[in-house]
Amino acid sequence: MAASAPLVSTKWLSDALGEQTSPSSSLSSSTSCTLRVIDATWLGIMTEGRDAYQTEHVPGSVHFDLNQCRDKTSRLEFTLPSAENFAKYVGELGIDNETHVIVYENDPIFRMMSAPRTWWMFRLFGHDKVSVLDGGLKQWKEDGYAVESGDESVVDQRVFSAKPANPSLLKNFDEVLENQKTDNFTLIDCRQPEWFDGSMDSIWPNLPLGYILKSINVPFSSMVRSDSDRMVAREDILKLFQSAGIDLTQPLVSSCFVGISACTIALAAYVVGKEDVAIYDGSWDEFCKSAPKDSHVIIPAPKL
Structure with a gap:
């Protein structure tokens, strides 16, 4: 296909x-x-x-x-x-x-x-x-197109055949931890800067703030225009990655709090021709709970 x-x-x-x-x-x-x-x-x-x-x-x-x-x-x-x-x-x-x-x-x-x-x-x-x-x-x-409200109409169920998860688009805990020794890929943390540096309370109450060592902060929100909900222009995506020191010719992995906003980075990269950005699905949620203390930084919650 x-x-x-x-x-x-x-x-x-x-x-x-x-x-x-x-x-x-x-x-x-x-x-x-x-x-x-x-x-x-x-x-x-x-x-x-x-x-x-x-x-x-x-x-x-x-x-x-x-x-x-x-x-x-x-x-x-x-x-x-x-x-x-x-x-x-x-x-x-x-x-x-x-x-x-x-x-x-x-x-x-x-x-x-x-x-x-x-x-x-x-x-x-x-x-x-x-x-x-x-x-x-x-x-x-x-843009002037109609919307409707209420429940969904009944749909005819179909048969969807899913392939096994593509390993080139997914990373697990062991691979991310091992990468701190091997540097096989660049790890992007796409959370807001205030969550990356700990200056704002975590959006997930049971997750502390902090970051994985060697990760680079590229906020997913930077990929969305300030005046609309559309993605920024292709040339702006390239500039955002370049300004963060991201080499799009090298393997990239994206992470966030729980693996959702990380996918915005993968989409933006795809738009500019980088189609194989992998997602660390466990993201900070898994890493901060499971990784050795010398592999990440926990930032105390800001004092009120």
């Missing part, structure tokens, strides 16, 4: 939806559907993104719930589901291996985080026909 463009515009999506062989309802029910729009809004482990979806969403889209599509048995806050569980979940959303998946989100604070995570998960399990709607629901509305 040929890989799809990592980003699509609102006009592209509107035109593609208009070219469906059936009326707009076919997005939810037609067996000939080759396009599936999913709303991946995720507002935290204790908050249902589905509430935001029910308030407003792209017509015909279905909700992809990252709180459900994860390994609920893990001791970590958030981690990947198995390939089998991923396949079952996305098949229930009416997605098969021929479907072009368009994913967006509607997060007023972090703006571009859960959509890239969902995009990366599809690619990890062998489905490259997936794109992110540049600018998300906010851009969709600003």
Whole structure:
């Protein structure tokens, strides 16, 4: 399957939806559907993104719930589901291996985080026909396109065959720890600078602040425009990596608090031609709980 463009515009999506062989309802029910729009809004482990979806969403889209599509048995806050569980979940959303998946989100604070995570998960399990709607629901509305509210329409379940997780797109704890000796790859920590240096309270109450030694801070938010929810221009992405001392010709791994916003860095790198950025799925959550003390820095919480 040929890989799809990592980003699509609102006009592209509107035109593609208009070219469906059936009326707009076919997005939810037609067996000939080759396009599936999913709303991946995720507002935290204790908050249902589905509430935001029910308030407003792209017509015909279905909700992809990252709180459900994860390994609920893990001791970590958030981690990947198995390939089998991923396949079952996305098949229930009416997605098969021929479907072009368009994913967006509607997060007023972090703006571009859960959509890239969902995009990366599809690619990890062998489905490259997936794109992110540049600018998300906010851009969709600003460009004058309609939204709807309420629950999803019933979709016809499909069979999705997931491949084993692509090892070139995923790193585990042992590999990240060993890298401190081998320097096989550059580790990016994409959290906000205030969480990297400990000057602001952790967004995850049970996780201390700190960083993995040798990691380089490249905030994921820097990849999003200041005046919209769209990704910054290609030349600006290149400048951001260059200014941080990141060599895009070398192996890169991205991490964050729990493995979600790290995927924004992978998406940005893909846009400029670096298609193999791996994600450390356990990220700081796993490393700060499991790694030797001399491999990372724990920063005391700021005093009030």
